[in-house]
Amino acid sequence: MTAVAENPTAANPAPVPEGSTMITVKVARFNPEDGQGQRWESFQVPALSTDRFLNILIYIKSYLDGTLTFRRSCAHGVCGSDAMRINGVNRLACKVLMKDMLPKSGKPVTITVEPIRGLPVEKDLVVDMEPFFDAFRAVKPYLITSGNEPTYERIQSQADRARFDDTTKCILCACCTTSCPVYWHDGSYFGPAAIVNAHRFIFDSRDEAARERLDILNEVDGVWRCRTTFNCTDACPRGIEVTKAIQEVKRALLFAR
Numbered sequence: 001m002t003a004v005a006e007n008p009t010a011a012n013p014a015p016v017p018e019g020s021t022m023i024t025v026k027v028a029r030f031n032p033e034d035g036q037g038q039r040w041e042s043f044q045v046p047a048l049s050t051d052r053f054l055n056i057l058i059y060i061k062s063y064l065d066g067t068l069t070f071r072r073s074c075a076h077g078v079c080g081s082d083a084m085r086i087n088g089v090n091r092l093a094c095k096v097l098m099k100d101m102l103p104k105s106g107k108p109v110t111i112t113v114e115p116i117r118g119l120p121v122e123k124d125l126v127v128d129m130e131p132f133f134d135a136f137r138a139v140k141p142y143l144i145t146s147g148n149e150p151t152y153e154r155i156q157s158q159a160d161r162a163r164f165d166d167t168t169k170c171i172l173c174a175c176c177t178t179s180c181p182v183y184w185h186d187g188s189y190f191g192p193a194a195i196v197n198a199h200r201f202i203f204d205s206r207d208e209a210a211r212e213r214l215d216i217l218n219e220v221d222g223v224w225r226c227r228t229t230f231n232c233t234d235a236c237p238r239g240i241e242v243t244k245a246i247q248e249v250k251r252a253l254l255f256a257r
């Protein structure tokens with residue numbers, strides 16, 4: 001995208017890169033200090049087929065409205081900080097390719113963007129992630145062992161490592177949890193991301209606290225609240241089989257590991 005201009009004015013307009021297509025971006029705005037509640041605001045933005053949707057938001061913030069608030073860091077689908085609802089679907093803004101969103105037949109395009117659902121909105125596209133991380137912390141997402149520390153590494157077979165490989169890929173973006181109808185209905189449900197991160201240690205042969213985590217997930221706000229609707233699996237930008245992981249935890253609860 002073209003270099004950022006300071007304070008664009010009529011005499012110094014926001015740049016329109018060659019080959020770009022003008023699109024409408026409808027953003028859910030919320031400022032806790034203005035008393036207006038949430039409202040939609042539209043921006044006209046020139047988009048290149050090489051852009052990610054994150055570039056579009058950065059363009060708005062750089063040239064059109066510096067007050068637009070959103071999180072982002074890595075811009076490469078690694079940090080998990082830019083989860084948002086784009087055209088009604090939870091996505092990482094940096095993983096949405098504009099070439100997939102631009103019109104094929106010259107028709108006008110409007111893209112809507114809202115904060116992820118089920119967590120309190122702090123400003124514009126930024127939500128309070130604390131309830132999400134509370135659930136994550138509650139399942140003890142770290143290796144728990146007893147006895148003497150080994151002198152070298154803790155040995156594990158390839159087959160044992162493979163058992164929880166999928167759930168190691170979680171980047172804690174919250175796309176899954178905030179696409180879950182059960183979580184929307186009642187935020188006290190641990191949610192799929194917490195269960196995925198519990199799974200990662202429950203099935204780790206080096207860990208000794210599987211029973212403890214299973215007891216936590218057997219509680220009223222645990223895995224039994226899941227209705228197996230697969231929203232979470234569809235939403236995961238890392239391709240983790242979230243619902244399958246939840247089913248494995250349920251099975252571990254029903255039968256001995």
Ligand code: SF4
Nearest residue numbers: 180226227229230232
């Ligand atoms: S499969 Fe379970 S955790 Fe995933 S979205 Fe559906 S109800 Fe929520």
Ligand code: SF4
Nearest residue numbers: 170171173174176236
């Ligand atoms: S399981 Fe997938 S969607 Fe859920 S927090 Fe982890 S990376 Fe994000």
Ligand code: FES
Nearest residue numbers: 074075077080094
């Ligand atoms: S900015 Fe890091 S995942 Fe998108």
